[in-house]
Amino acid sequence: MKPWQLIQKEICYRKTGFGIGLLCVAIAIASLTGALTLLRVYETRTSEILEERERETRAEMDRLENDYRRIMRDLGHNVMILHEDQSRSALRTVGHPDTFMPADYVYQLGHGGIETLNHLLPVLQQRVTWPEQEMDVILMGTPGQVPVFHLTRFLTEDGESYRNPIFRAIPEGKIEIGHAIATDLGLRPGDTITLMGESFEVHRVNRAQGSEEDIMLWCNLDVAQRWLDREDQINIIFALECICDIEGLGAITDEISAILPDVQVLEFSSRVIARGEARQRAEQESRRAIAAELAHRTQMSDELRGFATILVPVVLAASGLWIFFLILGNVRERESEIGILRAIGVKESVIAGIFLGKAIGMGLVGALIGYVAGVLAGALGGGGVAHGSVWGQFNLTLLAVALLVAVVLCAAAGWVPAMLAAQRDPADMLRGD
Amino acid sequence: MTEILKLERVSKTYRPPGRSAVAALDQIELSVAAGTFKVVCGHSGSGKSTLLLSAGGLQKPDAGHVLVKGTDVYRLSSEKRARFRAETMGYVFQQFHLIPYLNILENVMAPSLALTGDVAQLEQRARAMIKQFGVEQRLDHPPSELSIGERQRVALARALVNEPALLLADEPTGNLDERNSEIVIQHLRDFASRGGAVLMATHDMRIEADEKLLLENGRLELFAK
Ligand SMILES: Nc1ncnc2c1ncn2[C@@H]1O[C@H](COP(=O)(O)OP(=O)(O)O)[C@@H](O)[C@H]1O
Numbered sequence: 001m002k003p004w005q006l007i008q009k010e011i012c013y014r015k016t017g018f019g020i021g022l023l024c025v026a027i028a029i030a031s032l033t034g035a036l037t038l039l040r041v042y043e044t045r046t047s048e049i050l051e052e053r054e055r056e057t058r059a060e061m062d063r064l065e066n067d068y069r070r071i072m073r074d075l076g077h078n079v080m081i082l083h084e085d086q087s088r089s090a091l092r093t094v095g096h097p098d099t100f101m102p103a104d105y106v107y108q109l110g111h112g113g114i115e116t117l118n119h120l121l122p123v124l125q126q127r128v129t130w131p132e133q134e135m136d137v138i139l140m141g142t143p144g145q146v147p148v149f150h151l152t153r154f155l156t157e158d159g160e161s162y163r164n165p166i167f168r169a170i171p172e173g174k175i176e177i178g179h180a181i182a183t184d185l186g187l188r189p190g191d192t193i194t195l196m197g198e199s200f201e202v203h204r205v206n207r208a209q210g211s212e213e214d215i216m217l218w219c220n221l222d223v224a225q226r227w228l229d230r231e232d233q234i235n236i237i238f239a240l241e242c243i244c245d246i247e248g249l250g251a252i253t254d255e256i257s258a259i260l261p262d263v264q265v266l267e268f269s270s271r272v273i274a275r276g277e278a279r280q281r282a283e284q285e286s287r288r289a290i291a292a293e294l295a296h297r298t299q300m301s302d303e304l305r306g307f308a309t310i311l312v313p314v315v316l317a318a319s320g321l322w323i324f325f326l327i328l329g330n331v332r333e334r335e336s337e338i339g340i341l342r343a344i345g346v347k348e349s350v351i352a353g354i355f356l357g358k359a360i361g362m363g364l365v366g367a368l369i370g371y372v373a374g375v376l377a378g379a380l381g382g383g384g385v386a387h388g389s390v391w392g393q394f395n396l397t398l399l400a401v402a403l404l405v406a407v408v409l410c411a412a413a414g415w416v417p418a419m420l421a422a423q424r425d426p427a428d429m430l431r432g433d
Numbered sequence: 434m435t436e437i438l439k440l441e442r443v444s445k446t447y448r449p450p451g452r453s454a455v456a457a458l459d460q461i462e463l464s465v466a467a468g469t470f471k472v473v474c475g476h477s478g479s480g481k482s483t484l485l486l487s488a489g490g491l492q493k494p495d496a497g498h499v500l501v502k503g504t505d506v507y508r509l510s511s512e513k514r515a516r517f518r519a520e521t522m523g524y525v526f527q528q529f530h531l532i533p534y535l536n537i538l539e540n541v542m543a544p545s546l547a548l549t550g551d552v553a554q555l556e557q558r559a560r561a562m563i564k565q566f567g568v569e570q571r572l573d574h575p576p577s578e579l580s581i582g583e584r585q586r587v588a589l590a591r592a593l594v595n596e597p598a599l600l601l602a603d604e605p606t607g608n609l610d611e612r613n614s615e616i617v618i619q620h621l622r623d624f625a626s627r628g629g630a631v632l633m634a635t636h637d638m639r640i641e642a643d644e645k646l647l648l649e650n651g652r653l654e655l656f657a658k
């Protein structure tokens with residue numbers, strides 16, 4: 001016979017005592033694993049919630065950004081880059097800039113690594129009379145937007161054009177007209193018109209702006225250059241100043257003149273600053289909400305942790321004490337057995353091992369029960385474990401911790417009784433009478 | 434004849450704290466040879482259990498030597514003494530000290546916990562022993578289901594399963610009726626006749642033995658031969 005067989009048979013004989021011991025260990029381990037699981041579930045849930053909020057905020061910001069872009073588009077660009085020599089008064093009296101720049105300037109700007117500008121729109125603008133209609137219009141020739149190439153987040157994957165341009169290029173053979181022109185001539189998109197002897201399809205009728213934009217006639221830059229005999233020239237670069245950073249306003253002139261020395265910059269951004277500020281406020285507001293949520297959940301989990309760090313050791317200590325008395329009682333009721341084992345020559349160390357082994361066995365089995373109970377309770381108590389991950393809470397590390405703690409607890413609790421059993425004087429137990 | 438047990442001037446005085454000292458054994462001289470059945474008589478409290486426990490290496494006397502097969506048992510370390518007990522001695526007590534959760538066969542085989550030899554061989558011997566003591570029908574019963582007499586025979590089988598040189602029996606018939614006492618005594622005699630050394634303690638002066646000694650006031654006198 002081996003000591004472990006003796007342990008096993010004794011356990012089967014005195015089931016109640018062992019059962020109470022198991023319960024003790026199970027409660028202790030359940031409180032430990034339960035607390036750990038609860039905390040982990042709570043923290044996982046927290047990051048899930050925050051991620052969700054973050055996603056919502058980002059979506060909201062994207063929405064605002066789009067709104068903003070739409071507003072910008074509606075309001076038009078808010079920066080105008082002209083040639084240095086362009087007189088401001090002539091701009092008003094003539095009705096268009098009469099000093100020209102190389103069309104290449106816009107590409108220099110686009111590649112110049114500029115931070116404060118976006119959505120560059122090179123234009124060749126000139127007040128002309130539409131000969132076929134005998135009507136004064138402002139001819140706007142543009143190749144469409146030129147990207148600020150390093151702001152890749154706004155660009156398509158090839159980095160060559162905007163994902164969401166605020167101004168789309170005018171397709172070949174088409175023309176876009178201001179609202180006043182459309183009204184005066186009764187034109188609608190799809191109609192065909194004749195301009196300088198060439199025929200175009202009305203691609204789009206712009207919304208009424210109540211400004212000279214209403215008499216603008218947008219066509220391809222090449223076409224305008226050809227008509228106006230201004231090959232490779234433009235006279236305005238419209239741009240959108242980023243209002244993302246309100247404080248950064250004003251840095252723009254310095255930045256541009258570092259790239260293009262002989263230009264001047266006209267800003268008329270105040271109208272959109274308010275929008276930008278509103279957008280910023282909204283962003284700050286939702287950041288604050290996220291921070292508050294995080295703070296709340298962090299505080300909750302700190303409180304939980306604080307509670308657990310008191311409760312778990314108390315439960316562990318209490319069950320350790322209980323196990324100590326259980327094993328001690330077991331030693332008492334087995335005195336006759338210990339005596340005879342000593343008499344037949346069983347070593348003291350084996351006697352101690354029998355009691356310690358029983359305690360450790362109690363620890364291992366109790367730990368398994370407590371582990372399962374604790375993880376289940378923690379996972380369910382943690383509230384709304386997402387994606388049915390109750391099973392995901394069972395993990396080997398936690399099991400190892402549970403087993404280790406239980407074994408240490410039971411070995412510690414069983415140590416003194418086991419030593420007592422081994423060191424009892426066999427004579428006292430055997431004398432009889 | 435070979436001397437199995439020898440006590441030389443063995444003394445033991447109990448000094449319970451706060452009470453008067455009891456001189457249980459006073460310079461005891463005793464020897465038991467192989468093949469002899471010796472009985473120590475004495476009334477209750479005369480020191481019989483103390484004598485047997487000392488002889489069996491379970492209670493160190495204050496003075497004197499206990500030699501079993503020439504080995505001074507109290508010179509051995511506690512671990513070695515345990516081993517020595519397992520290999521050379523058998524014990525029977527008035528309370529049978531059967532282990533309640535083991536069946537009869539397991540109880541008889543309990544010494545295998547202390548022995549390193551062949552378990553199958555021990556089991557064979559255990560079964561033979563159980564048969565010899567007439568409890569073979571009860572192999573898988575727990576001790577609680579046996580009569581008092583049967584229990585003592587199981588205890589006896591356990592004491593002899595390791596084929597000891599020395600059997601120490603402390604009032605083995607103390608709880609038994611006359612018929613069962615007869616049976617147990619007869620088994621002890623048989624063991625002696627097969628070459629074992631038996632030292633038995635009893636308060637029953639009528640028991641026949643090779644030598645009877647009287648223990649009184651911690652001293653041993655020859656009582657009958
Ligand atoms: N542990 C002890 N402490 C104090 N006195 C003891 C102890 N054990 C035995 N005695 C005393 O020693 C004497 C002998 O006891 P014991 O050997 O048990 O006698 P017996 O077996 O003949 O009845 C008794 O008087 C008993 O009270």
Ligand SMILES: [Mg+2]
Binds near residue numbers: 482
């Ligand atoms: Mg006695």
